[in-house]
Amino acid sequence: TLLAKAVATESGANFIAVRGPEILSKWVGESERAIRKIFERARQAAPAVVFFDEIDAIAPARGARFDTSGVTDRIVNQMLAEMDGIQPLSNVVVIGATNRPDILDPALLRPGRFDRLIYVPPPDKEARKEIFKIHTKKVPLGEDVDLEKLAEMTEGYTGADIEAAVREAVMAKLREKLEVGKVEMRHFLEALKKVPPSLTKEDILRYERLAKELKKLTLG
Numbered sequence: 001t002l003l004a005k006a007v008a009t010e011s012g013a014n015f016i017a018v019r020g021p022e023i024l025s026k027w028v029g030e031s032e033r034a035i036r037k038i039f040e041r042a043r044q045a046a047p048a049v050v051f052f053d054e055i056d057a058i059a060p061a062r063g064a065r066f067d068t069s070g071v072t073d074r075i076v077n078q079m080l081a082e083m084d085g086i087q088p089l090s091n092v093v094v095i096g097a098t099n100r101p102d103i104l105d106p107a108l109l110r111p112g113r114f115d116r117l118i119y120v121p122p123p124d125k126e127a128r129k130e131i132f133k134i135h136t137k138k139v140p141l142g143e144d145v146d147l148e149k150l151a152e153m154t155e156g157y158t159g160a161d162i163e164a165a166v167r168e169a170v171m172a173k174l175r176e177k178l179e180v181g182k183v184e185m186r187h188f189l190e191a192l193k194k195v196p197p198s199l200t201k202e203d204i205l206r207y208e209r210l211a212k213e214l215k216k217l218t219l220g
C-alpha cells in the first residue's frame, strides 16, 4: 500500500485510490457502476494513477467462489472492459495491490491489463533497520538501543510488525515507569516477544514461488 502511494506522490499524477473491500460494501448492488465511475474520473483527471488496494476482494477468479450473487464476476468483467479500452485509457496507470495474487482472475493478468507484476518481498535486514529508524525518530532511545541488532532479530517482520513492535517497546517503558525517560534495549526485547513476525519462512517461500509462477504465466 505504501509503495503504491509513494509511486503516486513521486509521479506527480492525480491519484485515485480505492479499497477493494470498500467497493463491495459501499456500493452494494452497484459495484460495476462504481468501477465505471472510477475509470471515468481517471480519464477526466489524466494524467492519473488509479490504485486498487486489496484488489483480491473485488477481482477473484470468475465462477470459482463463495460469491453466489455474482457481484465480483460483474466487477471483473467491468474492469476488463475498462482496461481493454473501448474508450481509450490514455495517461492513466492502473495499479493493484494484493496479498493473494493466486486467487485473482487470470484474465486480469494478461497483456494489456495488468501488464507488469511486481513482487514486493518483505523487508530484508537493511530495510528493517531503515524502518526501525523511521519509526523511532520521535522516540527517546537509550544508549544501548542497537537498531542493527534489532533488524537482525526481526526476520519475517513486516513494516507493520516493526511499527507495532516500536509502539509496544514504548508501552513497556511506560508500564515500568510512567515518567519521562528513555526506551532501552530491554524494552525492545520485551516487545519482540509480544509482537511475533507475521511471516514464517514457509510463508515467504510460498510467496516467492507464487511470484515466479505468475511471472511465467504472464510472460509466456
Ligand SMILES: Nc1ncnc2c1ncn2[C@@H]1O[C@H](COP(=O)(O)OP(=O)(O)OP(=O)(O)O)[C@@H](O)[C@H]1O
Residues within 6 Å of the ligand: 001, 002, 003, 099, 130, 131, 134, 158, 159, 160, 161, 163
Ligand atoms: N518502507 C517502509 N518504511 C517505513 N514504514 C513502513 C515501510 N513499509 C511499511 N511500513 C510500515 O508498515 C505499515 C503498513 O505498511 P503497508 O500499508 O504498506 O502494508 P501492506 O503491504 O499494504 O500490508 P497489508 O497486506 O496489511 O495491506 C505502514 O503504515 C508503516 O508503518
Ligand SMILES: [Mg+2]
Residues within 6 Å of the ligand: 001, 002, 053, 054, 097
Ligand atoms: Mg495494504
